[in-house]
Amino acid sequence: MNYLYLNNVTQQPITHSYVFNKRNEKIDWRRIAAVDVERIARELDFQVLQDNIEHIALCNIDMEIDTRAMDPNFVKLYKMAQLIIEYLLLCQDQISSQLVDYEQIKSKTFQDHEESRREMEKLKNDLNTTKKESKKRKKMIETLQKMLTNQQPAHHTCPICAHSFLSVDYLQAHIHRRHPEYGSGGRREHDVDMEKENQRIKDELRTKETELQLIKVQKVCEMNIFFF
Incomplete structure (x- = not known):
């Protein structure tokens, strides 16, 4: 599966306009201890994940645990996971912003369509009226011609x-x-x-x-x- 987020061509690339947040949050270990990971996966409890995003993604892992006693690759893996979470949050914000823009474009397009439809209806009515008036004038002209002929x-x-x-x-x-x-x-x-x-x-x-x-x-x- 490809999770690459594609920016709108009209927007500035993320790498040129965004800076990752500083890691200064503290992990709420009591909340972490109360979490049942298997239940979350089984019941799709997204609210629990949402409640724990901030202190997990923005914590300073070097201040929370003794990283010297751990595998350096594990620490690196955790820090990369933090960056990935923040990146996905940024993608979510940009997608939400784009959805708002698309909704505005959709609304404007619908209004233009309705205006065009009303204009077409008006032109159609004007055409029908013109045809009726043309028939009346044609009859009058024919009557006048008959009178002149007779x-x-x-x-x-x-x-x-x-x-x-x-x-x-x-x-x-x-x-x-x-x-x-x-x-x-x-x-x-x-x-x-x-x-x-x-x-x-x-x-x-x-x-x-x-x-x-x-x-x-x-x-x-x-x-x-x-x-x-």
Whole structure:
């Protein structure tokens, strides 16, 4: 198993920023005597280990026992174990700090995601609204085009046979040719003139009505564009 602790690339290496603590704690021999090592291993009693870390890891073993009467390698082993414990505690602190940073990054990422989701939802709603307004405008334009297409040119109707002509000149020529009896005599000519005038007024009224309808449609289109 590889227990090598890898630093964050953005952090300064441990060897450049950390100094091991001085060994000035005293071992609590009574507490050590009360510890059942086999029970700790069997029941995974981590709290007992936590309670004994400080005085074991930071004690001065040379002051606690007569190291001259012991195997030098055993003393060296104990001191290395102390350094390893302190190193692991440092790793624990740095991992905890990194977890806090990661939680902040996670929270920020979640907020950005929610903001993007809300923005996408808003754009989607705006797009749907735009499509609806586009359909309305398309229908209005189609209605306007139909009205313009269906607008009939002014006709001049013969007062005698009800034939229609595009101009007054054509109507007069028709009357003189087809209805010569109405072309002579002041009274008949007067009647024809009256009919022509009535027809002109009707044509003007029809034209004005068509123009008024077109103006109404244009106003509706402008109001919809303004409110959109």
